[in-house]
Amino acid sequence: MAASASLRPPRLPAVPVPEQASSLPRLPKNRVAVAGRRRFATRASSNPGNVSIPKQWYNLVADLPVKPPPSLHPGTHQPLVHADLAPLFPDELIRQELTEERFIDIPQEVRDVYELWRPTPLIRAKRLEKLLGTPAKIYYKYEGTSPAGSHKANTAVPQAYYNASAGVKNVVTETGAGQWGSALSFASTLFGLNCEVWQVRASYDQKPYRRLMMETWGAKVHPSPSDVTEAGRKLLAADPASPGSLGMAISEAVEVAATDGDTKYCLGSVLNHVLLHQTVIGEECLEQLEAVGVTPDVIIGCTGGGSNFGGLAFPFMREKLAGRMNPQFKAVEPAACPTLTKGVYAYDFGDTAGLTPLMKMHTLGHGFVPDPIHAGGLRYHGMAPLISHVYELGFMEAMSIKQTECFQAALQFARTEGIIPAPEPTHAIAAAIRGALECKRTGEEKVILIAMCGHGHFDLAAYDRYLRGDMVDLAHSDEKLRESLADIPKV
DSSP states (O other), rough: OOOOOGGGGOOOOOOOOGGGGTTOOOOOOOOOOOTTOOOOHHHHSGGGGOOOSSSSOOOOOGGSSSSOOOOOOOTOOOOOOOHHHHSSSSSHHHHHHHHSSSSSEEEEEHHHHTTTTSOOOEEOOHHHHHHHTTOOOOEEOOOOOOOTTTTTTTHHHHHHHHHHHTTOOOEEEEEESSSSHHHHHHHHHHOEEEEEEEEHHHHHHHHHHHHHHHHTTOEEEESSEEEEEEOOOOHHOOTTOOOOOOOHHHHHHEEEEEEEETEEEOOSSSHHHHHHHTHOOOOOOOOHHHHHTOOOEEEEEOOOSSSHHHHHHHHHHHHHTTTSOOOEEEEETTTTTOOOOOOOEEEEEESSSSSSOEEEEEEEOTTTOOOOOOOOGGGOSSSHHHHHHHHHTSSOOEEEEOHHHHHHHHHHHHHHHOOOBBBBTTTHHHHHHHHHHHHHHHOOEEEEEEEOOOOTTOHHHHHEEEHEEEEOOOOOOOOHHHHHHHHHHOO
């Protein structure tokens, strides 16, 4: 879809320990990485092979031997058609959601914005390897260089572009930790859209600077549940002290979009078109690894809704299906919200109020409210249907890790690699450290690739709790899980 010249965004102007942590090393001086941070002076090292920004997104559905089950209309339980989604999304995003085409061209207007931070760096974690004493080689694809600080901008930009191209004036969305809300706020201001965000209450209170970031880019932000929507008012009546959840925030945003003809809904994870946009991560990484002659043995990413994991993993899955490599894929989720490892594979709503289509996915039940862990972006009751399908096919593994182990891993990473990770990718780092230590035990020289989806500069309150020894491990309640699973629709 070609856009008018007015949709081409302008160039942005240049802008002149507790006992458990005491044994960790301090940041080394004069750090030099094999593929270091993205700086103009070190472009060649941060981007092996001088990889360019991909010109196409990749759709894994095209190459799967068994196609995923269709999403269903919540009223008729019939497979969704284009018209069912028209109240929420512009035509081109609906087409991308339903298509089985292998590749989708990335509009030049989107690539122009991607140039602000892409290609993102691929970095070998040599100092972490040394700390662990492992023969494994650890690489991480770092998405924290985007203006919003995470991978979420990879889909926020095209979603804003397609909405603006369709003449939409207002977009609404939900956000957990605030990374998605920040990314959509940034993209909306570039394409002249009004943006309204419902942020999960627990994260709204924990991370005020994320709210300020969204407001700086012009967004209006509400804590969720709120008194702005009917769904929010019902939730507050049932529990005035509710910490909120992504499912609740989705209900509020979808309600507004469905009842306002000038407004469309944007989603930061879960749906096929979102995972499609995120494949710029894996496509770049394939070329970067090829440039240094490396093939990964294990690919690890955190999972909440699944866009970060899918964005890195799906292009590599294509290569595995074609017989060109044979990596393992490991999704890591919080023990307090173990969707893949403890949920059921069933049709369920994507939101708490039951306003969305029914999706075949791993779910804890749309009424499940996770405990307020610090990885707010992973507090979702469901999983991307495409990732759930791939998991059911046996193409990947899943595991859950408690948050104190994740933050211990985060300090090891920060004090060797220099980057303070967001709470979400600390799950992948913890799993990678487990794998690296197993390689130390066995002597295997595996190549471990981590999806490092963002920085934790707005999450320092969580680090403060850990460093003071105040962080506790939260686990899901079996009773609460049984109750929420009992409410899953019978399809």
